[in-house]
Amino acid sequence: MARNVSTQRKIITTAAAWTIGLIIFFPIYWTILTSFKTEAQAINDPPLFFAFNWTLENYAIVQERSDYMKFLWNSVVIAGGSTIFGILIAIPAAWSMAFVPSVRTKDVLLWMLSTKMLPAVGVLYPISLVFVQFNLLDTRGGLMVVLMLINLPIIVWMLYSYFKEIPGEILEAARMDGATLKEEILYVLTPMAVPGIASTLLLNFILAWNEAFWTLNLTAANAAPLTAFIASYSSPEGLFFAKLSAASTMAIAPILILGWFSQKQLVRGLTFGAVK
Amino acid sequence: MFLKSTLCAATALTLITAGGAFADGHSATITIATVNNGDMIRMQGYTDGFTAETGIAVEWVTLEENVLRQRVTTDITTKGGAFDIMTIGMYETPIWGSNGWLVPLNDLSAEYDAADLLPAMAGGLSHEGTLYAAPFYGESSMVMYRTDLMEAAGLEMPDAPSWSFIAKAAREMTDRDNDINGVCLRGKAGWGEGGAFITAMSNSFGARWFDGDWNAQFDTREWSDTLNFFVNMMNDSGPAGYATNGFNENLSLFNQGKCGMWIDATVAASFVTGDDSTVADSVGFALAPDNGMGVRSNWLWAWALAIPAGTQQEAEAKQFIEWATGKGYIEQVAANEGWANVPPGARTSLYENANYQAVPFARMTLDSILSADPTNSTVDPSPYIGIQFAAIPEFAGIATEVSQEFSAAYAGQQSIEDALEKAQAITNDAMEAAGYR
Numbered sequence: 001m002a003r004n005v006s007t008q009r010k011i012i013t014t015a016a017a018w019t020i021g022l023i024i025f026f027p028i029y030w031t032i033l034t035s036f037k038t039e040a041q042a043i044n045d046p047p048l049f050f051a052f053n054w055t056l057e058n059y060a061i062v063q064e065r066s067d068y069m070k071f072l073w074n075s076v077v078i079a080g081g082s083t084i085f086g087i088l089i090a091i092p093a094a095w096s097m098a099f100v101p102s103v104r105t106k107d108v109l110l111w112m113l114s115t116k117m118l119p120a121v122g123v124l125y126p127i128s129l130v131f132v133q134f135n136l137l138d139t140r141g142g143l144m145v146v147l148m149l150i151n152l153p154i155i156v157w158m159l160y161s162y163f164k165e166i167p168g169e170i171l172e173a174a175r176m177d178g179a180t181l182k183e184e185i186l187y188v189l190t191p192m193a194v195p196g197i198a199s200t201l202l203l204n205f206i207l208a209w210n211e212a213f214w215t216l217n218l219t220a221a222n223a224a225p226l227t228a229f230i231a232s233y234s235s236p237e238g239l240f241f242a243k244l245s246a247a248s249t250m251a252i253a254p255i256l257i258l259g260w261f262s263q264k265q266l267v268r269g270l271t272f273g274a275v276k
Numbered sequence: 277m278f279l280k281s282t283l284c285a286a287t288a289l290t291l292i293t294a295g296g297a298f299a300d301g302h303s304a305t306i307t308i309a310t311v312n313n314g315d316m317i318r319m320q321g322y323t324d325g326f327t328a329e330t331g332i333a334v335e336w337v338t339l340e341e342n343v344l345r346q347r348v349t350t351d352i353t354t355k356g357g358a359f360d361i362m363t364i365g366m367y368e369t370p371i372w373g374s375n376g377w378l379v380p381l382n383d384l385s386a387e388y389d390a391a392d393l394l395p396a397m398a399g400g401l402s403h404e405g406t407l408y409a410a411p412f413y414g415e416s417s418m419v420m421y422r423t424d425l426m427e428a429a430g431l432e433m434p435d436a437p438s439w440s441f442i443a444k445a446a447r448e449m450t451d452r453d454n455d456i457n458g459v460c461l462r463g464k465a466g467w468g469e470g471g472a473f474i475t476a477m478s479n480s481f482g483a484r485w486f487d488g489d490w491n492a493q494f495d496t497r498e499w500s501d502t503l504n505f506f507v508n509m510m511n512d513s514g515p516a517g518y519a520t521n522g523f524n525e526n527l528s529l530f531n532q533g534k535c536g537m538w539i540d541a542t543v544a545a546s547f548v549t550g551d552d553s554t555v556a557d558s559v560g561f562a563l564a565p566d567n568g569m570g571v572r573s574n575w576l577w578a579w580a581l582a583i584p585a586g587t588q589q590e591a592e593a594k595q596f597i598e599w600a601t602g603k604g605y606i607e608q609v610a611a612n613e614g615w616a617n618v619p620p621g622a623r624t625s626l627y628e629n630a631n632y633q634a635v636p637f638a639r640m641t642l643d644s645i646l647s648a649d650p651t652n653s654t655v656d657p658s659p660y661i662g663i664q665f666a667a668i669p670e671f672a673g674i675a676t677e678v679s680q681e682f683s684a685a686y687a688g689q690q691s692i693e694d695a696l697e698k699a700q701a702i703t704n705d706a707m708e709a710a711g712y713r
Contacts, residue, residue, distance in 0.1 A: 038552075039552055040531070040552045043524075043528035043531075043532070044532070045528070045529075045532060045534070065317070065320070124350060125350070125353075125354065128350050128351075128354045128356065129354050131356075132354050132355060132356050132357075137356050137357070137358050138358050216339070216343055216347065217346065217347060217350060220307055220309070220335075220337050220358035220359060221307045221335035221336070221337050224337065228337070228339070231339050231340050231343050232312055232337075232338035232339060232340075233312060234312060234340035234343075235311070235312040235313055235340060235341065235524075236340070236341050236342070236468070236469065236522060236523055236524060237313050237341070237523050237524070237541065237543070238312070238313045238314050238524070238547070239524060239527060239528065239547070239552065240312065
């Protein structure tokens with residue numbers, strides 16, 4: 001009897017998961033599908049699902065008009081660089097909060113998270129002025145710093161959650177054996193937290209890859225990443241839906257592939273500490 | 277050990293790349309920020325010719341219109357210097373020019389022939405007689421209609437129709453069973469979308485945004501008449517969900533044969549008669565409607581090239597502007613792609629050209645542009661310049677909010693009276709905060 005109930009539940013849960021998954025995936029599917037239509041087919045009413053003449057014309061036009069590889073390289077460098085910078089700063093910060101907490105640690109953690117609630121546009125001018133002052137406009141380095149800073153609270157929070165799961169006694173034992181603070185973090189804590197660090201890296205790489213406010217407002221021709229590549233095909237006056245879809249598909253393809261191969265780590269990272 | 281090595285290698289790589297990135301900079305290249313539309317993209321395709329001719333390389337930053345506006349506004353107000361040329365419109369140009377943010381363009385060469393620029397365009401892109409941006413293409417708005425449906429309805433479109441004729445024709449042409457809407461108009465929120473349309477329409481109903489003391493005028497009968505007429509006509513003959521329709525949505529409907537009439541930008545004429553249109557052979561054109569009060573509901577706009585003050589490449593930027601907005605470029609496009617594809621609405625000589633006169637929408641486009649007067653756009657006097665906007669810095673923000681209230685009324689989420697009441701409060705509050713009142 002109990003087995004039957006369990007099977008029923010499994011079916012319902014599976015069906016619900018598939019339904020939600022398909023709903024979430026539908027915009028991506030539609031974007032990819034539209035990229036193979038002509039502009040006229042892209043706006044057809046009723047929408048065309050399969051019965052249309054598939055074409056690669058949009059990809060050819062996008063390739064001809066834009067230097068995709070330049071945008072892609074900028075995305076890789078900016079997202080990768082900001083994530084690595086973030087990890088380097090977040091590991092010691094999370095270590096101190098997890099293993100040497102003070103009475104204000106929880107307040108500090110909450111305060112860090114609260115900075116994520118600040119609307120980005122509210123600090124557009126101050127940050128733009130700082131960028132102008134230090135000649136950072138339209139540089140990958142400048143964007144790395146900004147994206148690292150805006151994602152730092154999440155990196156620290158995630159690493160803090162992982163580190164809290166590691167028994168403090170192990171670190172104490174290392175100290176008893178004469179390990180310095182640097183050795184303790186590098187040779188004892190970090191190797192034990194590799195799965196956590198890997199999923200934090202992945203998630204933050206995706207967040208930085210998708211960031212579209214700062215990457216559009218602080219770049220021009222040199223450091224513009226794939227978000228600017230997509231924005232160049234959007235238009236309120238003229239039909240560019242099929243080309244926009246082709247550009248979007250090209251922009252999300254690398255991150256979709258990365259996500260596909262690392263989904264286990266990603267899910268673990270997102271759900272870690274959720275059920276205790 | 278492996279982790280340490282990996283982290284060290286990754287950090288080193290990042291620092292090297294970042295170091296290189298910090299050193300990024302401009303050389304003998306000009307950087308141009310522009311909008312994504314057919315004419316601008318076509319121009320990018322011809323840039324190699326300019327580079328070969330002058331040795332000046334061109335980097336393009338193409339962005340969606342609203343993103344571009346935010347980006348170039350931030351750049352010019354913070355003196356960012358990211359761009360040597362910016363594509364801006366008639367709204368920004370006089371404001372930025374008066375602030376000293378743009379390089380005057382009064383010293384363009386004799387060969388460029390600045391006197392050939394259409395007076396309405398040159399006037400809208402100037403401040404106190406100084407030209408601050410060169411028009412790449414200009415537009416007004418007009419009626420585009422289906423000649424076959426009009427004939428089937430037993431009506432004949434006059435060259436200069438009234439709103440009452442448009443409403444009547446829309447009712448007659450509407451065929452809900454066959455998914456044909458009599459009229460398609462912008463209802464989408466946004467000062468450049470539905471906000472632009474309703475403002476231009478309100479001018480012909482005798483309404484205005486402000487009186488001489490910068491008091492909002494949404495509590496007047498003229499505004500109430502405008503919105504009631506618009507909503508009634510669209511409910512009778514417009515497409516479902518028109519409150520979220522902008523230029524692209526209406527273009528799509530018209531090209532699929534689902535609109536009897538469409539009143540919108542004159543540049544759309546080449547789209548509705550182009551290859552993507554299923555009704556290309558049966559499209560007619562007429563002036564935007566009026567209401568018998570002496571002012572038509574057409575707007576005036578230009579996308580123009582301007583040079584931000586402080587650029588290090590002013591001479592090169594001027595050279596590019598002369599090339600892109602000069603007569604030679606128009607001839608080059610006409611020779612390669614036909615006269616229907618040249619950038620319209622900027623030069624008088626284009627409309628004197630016999631080849632261009634043969635293009636079906638040329639005359640009505642010119643008549644529409646010539647009938648638009650940004651300095652005298654309302655029936656009663658107003659303190660601002662502009663037809664579908666008031667050329668003051670605060671307008672974009674205020675009009676975006678006001679158009680959101682209007683769109684909510686179109687969607688039936690609130691009454692027209694409530695929308696107007698809120699528009700009045702929003703506008704007066706903002707004008708008071710800005711020190712106008």
